[in-house]
Amino acid sequence: MSIKTSCGSTPAAIVVLNHNGQKLLIECLRSIMATTYEVLQTVVVDNGSNDGSVEAVECLFPAVNVVCNSYNMGVAGGRNTGIEWINANLVVEYIIFIDNDTQVEPDTVGALIEAANRHPGIGMVAPKAFRKRGERMLLSAGGMHFNPYTGTLRDVASGEYDTGQYDQMREIQACPGFAFLVRTAVFGKIGGFDDNFNPYGWEDVDLSLRAIKAGFRIVYTPRAVVYHAGGRLGRGVISIYERHKAKNMFYFIRRHTTPWQWLCFLYLMPFRALVRIIKEVLTGNARIVLTWLLAVRKIK
Numbered sequence: 001m002s003i004k005t006s007c008g009s010t011p012a013a014i015v016v017l018n019h020n021g022q023k024l025l026i027e028c029l030r031s032i033m034a035t036t037y038e039v040l041q042t043v044v045v046d047n048g049s050n051d052g053s054v055e056a057v058e059c060l061f062p063a064v065n066v067v068c069n070s071y072n073m074g075v076a077g078g079r080n081t082g083i084e085w086i087n088a089n090l091v092v093e094y095i096i097f098i099d100n101d102t103q104v105e106p107d108t109v110g111a112l113i114e115a116a117n118r119h120p121g122i123g124m125v126a127p128k129a130f131r132k133r134g135e136r137m138l139l140s141a142g143g144m145h146f147n148p149y150t151g152t153l154r155d156v157a158s159g160e161y162d163t164g165q166y167d168q169m170r171e172i173q174a175c176p177g178f179a180f181l182v183r184t185a186v187f188g189k190i191g192g193f194d195d196n197f198n199p200y201g202w203e204d205v206d207l208s209l210r211a212i213k214a215g216f217r218i219v220y221t222p223r224a225v226v227y228h229a230g231g232r233l234g235r236g237v238i239s240i241y242e243r244h245k246a247k248n249m250f251y252f253i254r255r256h257t258t259p260w261q262w263l264c265f266l267y268l269m270p271f272r273a274l275v276r277i278i279k280e281v282l283t284g285n286a287r288i289v290l291t292w293l294l295a296v297r298k299i300k
Contacts, residue, residue, distance in 0.1 A: 012040050013092045015043045016044045016098055022053040028100050034106050035110075069081055075199065079097055079203075103133075103227045111127075129226050130162075131227065140228075141220070148253070149261050151269065170220055186216055
């Protein structure tokens with residue numbers, strides 16, 4: 001950490017959430033240790049792992065702060081644990097959240113903070129993302145977009161080849177959950193992540209939309225680059241994950257739509273669902289359809 005960035009005087013913390021992901025976590029932390037940003041504290045929040053993750057971090061990265069939950073508190077719960085620990089032990093202006101299956105370039109942290117420092121009204125910043133180093137196909141370049149009339153959520157630019165078309169900083173609607181920066185003032189105004197989204201699903205977009213409603217701006221910066229190995233393509237179909245995401249989707253959409261938008265969503269949902277089911281069956285993911293149906297049945 002010997003190269004000072006242009007905004008190196010702004011203290012920040014990076015929070016890595018982990019649950020039984022020792023190998024991924026070690027690679028993630030190695031990328032963080034190579035960052036060129038100087039005023040940075042790293043915090044690992046371990047959600048009840050039993051695979052030796054905590055012991056490995058304490059052995060290999062003694063400078064990293066490890067906060068242990070006794071059980072898996074979910075994404076929102078685990079990140080809220082990180083926020084609470086930082087509030088009690090550190091004084092920082094920004095918190096960067098990344099998943100344990102994500103790696104960063106050496107100048108990513110500095111680029112995120114530099115973008116946020118451009119205006120005090122900027123509350124969150126999203127990076128450019130690829131699935132792995134050396135790929136030119138984008139995973140995300142502009143955060144996430146939510147259509148309240150159809151209920152669709154998508155990663156902007158996902159599947160496109162990077163030819164420089166997303167090399168301009170701009171305002172966006174929401175940050176993707178695998179890597180993003182939040183100004184601590186955002187939490188002071190709207191609170192933390194909503195535990196109703198535990199264990200998985202849409203807590204990141206929910207936080208983004210609540211921040212916008214509170215008057216903050218969200219921007220995308222192409223200078224910050226990360227590599228996210230997860231997502232369905234990376235991890236495969238995990239029934240419990242898909243079930244909770246399907247259930248939480250209804251809670252999320254109802255929370256962030258007007259009565260008219262909610263009615264439009266309910267009207268269009270059967271048609272969109274049929275198209276999605278046909279697509280999943282044709283691509284060999286028939287069992288995920290049953291997972292979705294079971295999740296919908298349990299919605300109260």
